[in-house]
Amino acid sequence: MNNQLFTTISIIGVIWFLNGCSNTPENSSYANSTGSFPTVQTxxxxxxxxxxxxxxxYRxxxxxKSGIDCSAFTQIVMLEYSQTNLPRTTHQQVNVGSKVAYSKAxxxxxxxxxxxxKQNHVGVYIGGNEFxxxxxxxxxxxxxxxxxxxADAFWHFRRVN
Incomplete structure (x- = not known):
């Protein structure tokens, strides 16, 4: 009985961890395909x-730089940008800092x-309605x-520093 319980809990844990970042389709007509930074002052x-x-x-x-997932990317960006240490997963990052109104981002x-x-995704806002x-x-x-x-998947902004 204990082995079966351990196996079940392990499987649930792996599934939870795998859902930390999402499989997000990207519509190239809306992505900044030029690879350049937006023109807004930032x-x-x-x-x-x-x-x-x-x-x-993505990995x-x-x-x-061999491959990165969404929460590792935000973790690295925030450390380099503001010397802010974030937890590793999206599930953990969503609890850091405080919610910010869309208009105040x-x-x-x-x-x-x-x-x-069951799947969340995270990025870093760069201004001009872009992330x-x-x-x-x-x-x-x-x-x-x-x-x-x-726009349909948007959940909220969080300020961590």
Missing amino acids: DHAMKKIYNEWNGVP WGGTN KVGDLVFFKVSR MHASTSKGVIISRLDNPYW
């Missing part, structure tokens, strides 16, 4: 971070999405919050 440090990571492929559980705020009943994130289909890119997919 922090030079954020632009530098994006330029260093632009195009790095579930990845934490480096600032460069460096985390932006969270509910892409399905950078590790997309499962395109790697590290900039996307627009008014993209119908992201």
Whole structure:
């Protein structure tokens, strides 16, 4: 009985961990396909971070330039941008800091999405209605919050510093 319970709990834990970042389709007509930073005035440090990571492929559980997932990307961005240590998973990051109204979002705020009943996604707001994130289909890119997919999945912003 104990082995069966342990196996069940282990399987549930693996499933929970796998759902930390989502499989998010990206509509290229809404993504910033130029690979350039948006024209809005923003922090030079954020632009530098994006330029260093632009195009790095998505890899579930990845934490480096060989491949990275969404929560590892936000963890690295926030450490480089504001010396803020974030927990590793989206599930943990969603509990850090405080919620921010859409109209009050600032460069460096985390932006969270509910892409399905059990899957969440996270990126970093860069201003101008855009955010950078590790997309499962395109790697590290900039996307627009008014993209119908992201607008529908939008959950909330969080300020962590």
